[in-house]
Amino acid sequence: MEFTEKDKLGRVLWNKEASEILKKHLPQIFDLTLYPVFGSYIKHISLEQIKASHPEILITPELIQIIQHELANVSVEKEEEVIPSNNYEDESVEVGSAKVYSPYSVRKWNVIELEFEGPSHGNPFLDVALSVEFSSESKTVEVLGFYDGEGIYRARFMPDKEGNWTYKTKSSARSLDGISGKFVCTAPLEGNRGPVRVNNTFHFSYTDGTPYIPVGTTCYAWVHQDEHLINETLDTLKASPFNKMRMCVFPKAYKFNTNEPNYFPFEALKEGWDFTKFNPVFFQHLEQRILELGKLGIEADIILFHPYDRWGFANMNKAQDDRYLRYIVARLSAYRNVWWSLANEYDVMLSKDSDDWERFAKVVTENDPYNHLISIHNCLQFYDYLRPWITHCSVQRIDAYKTAENTDEWRKQWNKPIVIDECAYEGDIDQVWGNITGEEMTRRFWEGAVRGGYVGHGETYINSEEVLWWSKGGKLYGSSPERIAFLRRIMEDGPKNGLNRLDVSWDYPAAGILDEYYLFYYGFNQPRFREFQMKPGIQFKVEVIDTWNMTIEELEGNFEGKFQIELPGRQYMAVRMSKI
Structure with a gap:
């Protein structure tokens, strides 16, 4: 070196x-x-x-x-990408002879999975390339297939169009090449609205147009815990307001997260890992968790890389990184509730540079035919969120105190949805990022919302078992989730196209639609009254909202032009005005 x-x-x-x-x-x-x-x-x-x-x-x-x-005596490991050979199976093997299992029908935006019984000699993870073309009328979509161990290959597809579909395989293995079939796609199940997309520049909706308001939380390593704790996490989520979960693919080594996972992503050697052989059980376990989140209506924000690693997964070489990305995209992209996060705290990963991140983005986006949402999360240096492949800005605050107040600036700077996935954590650990109060967490959610962005939750309360929600999941102990649920209901009752900042007050943030809907927020200030000057001729219903005590008081009468609203002189109050 x-x-x-x-x-x-x-x-x-x-x-x-x-x-x-x-x-x-x-x-x-x-x-x-x-x-x-x-x-x-x-x-x-x-x-x-x-x-x-x-x-x-x-x-x-x-x-x-x-x-x-x-x-100079240190060798730098390099591995060239292996190109599968068409000679993997000799000419005695009949083309397209592998047995295939294929459903006759699938619902729109659900997953149809083709299963093939194929060859297992050599290293199929390296030696066999498999893809499938799915076609319906003039539409054709190509997806990557993958080896799932023990001679089984799979290809998954999420159709977005009702009607008749056909498929045909392409493979370097003769037995897997040229297999064709057909199926029919029927209407989606009730509640299945398709993948989430960016809508109206700064907001989101499901593919069918239904608004989606991300109310996220973080459980980095919840899938790497025992089944009892995983089930406890799912039970907690079921009763929570959260509809997005940030979660790591690779296990995490960090304070309060020192246990060994039950599964690893690669085949183990006597020392280290065989990075050419994936462990299908690991990925099957991950997929089960993503499916369970989907049943709860929760988007899985999949963190593909992170720096908190003691096993070597953060330091794979380029060929290993790219092969891992193609494999996981082949396995997961057909699930409608998947988002891609290239990294948690990309700027702390010593072995990766900007060229790597741009290459990773290319590998993911070129092999994801569904164009799932994709971003990258920072520690102390923002990524260039203007990059065209980035759909939304996954932000961690870079100031220990000022967080969601920056939403206005970030919207102007990047012109994309602002998702403050890490505004700090409600809790009581020693780190400044992990000991804000429930009041402060709730305030940051409101500040982000009325400035036209979205804030994410996390929790780090110390307990004797060292089961902190932010790392392992389990139970929630904080006071903010029910207040976040209250805010979510208010946002869902708000403008269909999302809350956008209104420049109608120099001293407090407000959001809404001019002359139709206003939401004013006063944060940690405690005014006794506020005066308003609205456009004459338009009458409003006025409600005083206590965001902490979760009450909404509708004031008597209608309000028009210039008027004064009495307030209780408490912190965390808001005023909502709706045109009559």
């Missing part, structure tokens, strides 16, 4: 052997990584920059030479 003092440290730190060499000679650098800001930016800086900003760390030319000499 070549290395100079001008090279970014990310080139070294992601490699375990190289990182140990650097740690041996410059342990002070690793002490600095304990500070969140430095820990996030370390991969972007060089020894030369550290020498300038931290003169207490002695970095001499002689030391640089020693480090360079030792790093």
Whole structure:
């Protein structure tokens, strides 16, 4: 491995052997990584920059030479992409001879799954390419198939059009090539409204046009817990207001999350993993959880990569990364409730750079025929959300205190839906991001809503079992979820095309439609009254909303022109006006 003092440290730190060499000679650098800001930016800086900003760390030319000499002996693993050969099966195997199981019908926006009994010699994950073309009249959709272990191959498809469909396979394995069939797509089941799409620039709707208001929560590693805890999480979600769940594919290693998962995504070796062989049981388990969320009406915001890893999944090489992405897209893209999140805190992943993230986006979007929503989540550096492949902005606040108040600025900057997936967590752990009150969590939800955005929930209350909702799921103990449910009902009763900021008050945020609907929010202020000057000739019904106590008081009479509304002098109050 070549290395100079001008090279970014990310080139070294992601490699375990190289990182140990650097740690041996410059342990002070690793002490600095304990500070969140430095820990996030370390991969972007060089020894030369550290020498300038931290003169207490002695970095001499002689030391640089020693480090360079030792790093020169470190090999950097490279793996070329394997191109499946058409000689995987010899000519004695009849083309299209694999047995196929195919349903005769499927509901619109449901999944039809083709199952093939095929070859299993060699390494089918590498050696066999399989895709299927689905056609209906002039519409043709190609999807990737995948190997599911024990000689079974599958291809999944979500039809978005009623009527007759045909399919035909293409494969590097002769027995899987050229298999054809047909099925019929019937009307969708009640409640199935299709995948969620961006609507009206800053908002969302299901494919059938029904508005979708994302009210999200985060349980990073809930699928990696035991069945009892998983079922407890699902029971909690069933009674909650949440209709979106952020969740990791890979297991997570972090404070309050130190247990080993039951399943791993790759076949285990004596030491490490065989990254050329997926573990189908792991992915089957993940799929079951996504289906269960779908039954609850919850969107699964799938986090494809994250930095909190002790198993090596964050440091796969390019060929391994791309192969993993194609495999998981082949398995999951047909589920209507899937969203893609390229990463949680992309900027803390030492082994990835902007070229990697752009390549990942290309791999996902080119192999997802349904164009699911896709974004990427930050730690301390925003991604360029103007990138055309990004459908919405998955934001973590970069200020410890000011969060949803930035929604207006972000809408103007990126002209896309603003989803503040991480505004901090209601809880009582030691970290500033994990100890806000229920009142503050609720306030941030309201601030985001009346500024035309969407805020996400999370919870980090300490307990003796170390089962914190944000990491493992389980039960919710906080006071914000029922208040968030109250806000969700108000948003659902609001304008069909979503809440948009109105510039009608210089001192407090308001949202709605001019001369038709207004929602004013006063946050942690406590006015005793407010005066309003509305357009003459338009009468309004006025309601005073206590967002914390969850009450709505409709005031007597109708209001027009200039008038004053009395308020209780408490925090977290709102006023709603609806044209009569």
